[in-house]
Amino acid sequence: MLQTIVHYSLHFLFPALVSYLFWGRERWWTSYRIMLLTMLVDLDHLFADPIFDPNRGSIGFHPLHSYPMIAVYALMCVLPYQRWGWAWWWRAIGVGLTLHMITDWQDYYLWP
Numbered sequence: 001m002l003q004t005i006v007h008y009s010l011h012f013l014f015p016a017l018v019s020y021l022f023w024g025r026e027r028w029w030t031s032y033r034i035m036l037l038t039m040l041v042d043l044d045h046l047f048a049d050p051i052f053d054p055n056r057g058s059i060g061f062h063p064l065h066s067y068p069m070i071a072v073y074a075l076m077c078v079l080p081y082q083r084w085g086w087a088w089w090w091r092a093i094g095v096g097l098t099l100h101m102i103t104d105w106q107d108y109y110l111w112p
Contacts, residue, residue, distance in 0.1 A: 003107065003111045006106075006107075007103060010099070010103040010106070011039065011100070011103055014099065014103075015032055015035040015036065015095075015096060016032050018035070018095060018099065019031040019035060019092075020032075023092070027088070030089070030092075031092040034092040034093060034096060035093075035095065035096030035099065037096070038093060038097045039096075039100060041064045041065070041100055042058075042100075043064075044062040044064040044065065045062055047062070047063070048061070048062060057104070057105075057107075057108030057109065058104045059101065059104055059105045059108065059109075065101065065104060070098075070101050073097035073098045073101060074094070074098055075094070076090060076091065076094025076098075077091060077094040077095050077098055079091070079094075
């Protein structure tokens with residue numbers, strides 16, 4: 001039960017806190033919704049057989065949860081978007097995806 005509470009808190013509550021801390025009052029709601037939309041990354045679970053296996057971690061197994069993709073997500077968090085003239089929300093996507101991967105990793109590797 002505690003594992004489930006931690007997992008969903010990290011998916012839903014922690015991004016709200018990160019949004020508020022990084023983007024402030026004026027953009028927290030928009031950045032939070034963007035980070036929630038990054039949970040669509042879990043659609044790659046639909047290509048697995050079986051779709052859900054409690055003895056299988058998603059990190060390193062599903063295509064969008066692979067280590068090369070996680071490196072891309074982490075890189076998205078630190079790229080100089082403002083200097084390039086790109087929209088601010090690219091960073092919110094990278095942060096959301098990175099937080100999602102951390103949540104999935106801890107869910108499988110830190111709980112007995």
